[in-house]
Amino acid sequence: MNALQKATRKQIKTHNERLILKTIYDQGETSRADIARITKLTRPTVSTIVAGFIEDGLVQEVGYGPSVGGKPPTIVKLIVDARHLIGIDLSGSEFRGTVINLRGEVRHRATLPAKGCVGDDALNLVYQLIDSLVQATDVPLLGIGIGSPGIVDPNLGIVEQAVNLNWHHLPLRQLLGDRYQVAIYVANDSHVAAMAEYTFGSSHADQNLVVIKVGRGIGAGLIFNRHLFYGDGFGAGEIGHIRVVDNGELCTCGNRGCLETVSSSRAIIEKAAHIARTDPNSTLRNLNETSDLTIDAVRHAFEAGDTTLQPVISEAGHYIGVAVAGLVGALNINHILIAGSVARFGAALLTPLTQEMNRRMLPTFANKMRIRPTDLGADIVMLGAAALLLKHEVGVV
DSSP: OOSOOOOOHHHHHHHHHHHHHHHHHHHSEEEHHHHHHHHOOOHHHHHHHHHHHHHTTSEEEEEEOOOSSSSOOEEEEEOTTSSEEEEEEOSSSEEEEEEEOTTSOEEEEEEEEOTTOOHHHHHHHHHHHHHHHHHTOOSOEEEEEEEESSEEETTTTEEEEEGGGTEEEEOHHHHHHHHHOSEEEEEEHHHHHHHHHHHHSTTTTOSSEEEEEESSSEEEEEEETTEEEOOTTSOTTOGGGSBOSTTOOBOTTSOBSBTHHHHSHHHHHHHHHHHHHHOTTOTTTTOSOGGGOOHHHHHHHHHTTOGGGHHHHHHHHHHHHHHHHHHHHHHOOOEEEEESGGGGGTHHHHHHHHHHHHHTSOHHHHTTOEEEEOSSGGGHHHHHHHHHHIIIIIOOO
């Protein structure tokens, strides 16, 4: 049997619909004639498909363009709130969700505390969060995207292992699909962070980029040739469990000296809590209970001038630089962005990170490197989860 089979009419129609919708999405406002010119499709094909989009409430006519001799062209544009998407971030001590429109604009937010919540309790919390978001919009829902910590099979939507949530082989896509009856996409939180930067960030023109997400866990999301790279076992970019300290602290994975033991938000909080208990110069010493210390509280104290925290942040940046140098040496990607709660320490983190990275790299590589914080802030995982829907469901990414 010949492996190269002729596309069916339905496949051709779907391809043409996606091509036209992406053109409208990219152009902002355009005419049917310009769509035909850009896509190389016939004008009758374009007119028929655009009429279908208008009937479905995805596209609207917004006036007329300048005439070039004859009847002025009718301009069409995407209705950005024609469909809503739900993006979920399960990577932190809070489960966070947003209702997002087709342009990545947040329409509603919800947050639930999740510290210490694992297993079935964590899953029920996910249901509770999504239930509240579904009720927050009366616009047709395109689907739900999930950014989960751990090793995630994005093809099957299975969380193979998420140590912090005590999830093992959890069929999250099937569970959510059965409950909500919409499209579900599940991927690792660092992977979808890279998808967010490529789709909605200032790096959308880059063919290759790396997003290092540093929060409760540490991971890298990799965009190769404009596509998200998962790796053979879906664990690409799992740098949080690279050993950077010989005979270091015990990690949640069972090894010692992993990057997460020195540079994650948990590691920084633990060291800050120790300083608060033992150093009389610490501005955190007046806390009633250091076990409730958060990374934001540490950052606020640091920004207020608490010099006792400087070595902690510098060390975190130093060891991230060790791991990133190996990543850059292997991949030769020039653009790296830092995301996550620890990225908000800014130059105090990035300066030692860059210094150590440059010290360990070929000067040729180092001279071309661009490394900076992402502009997408705390929404990056939720935006990336929504971007998966835009890519796979409507093909505009």
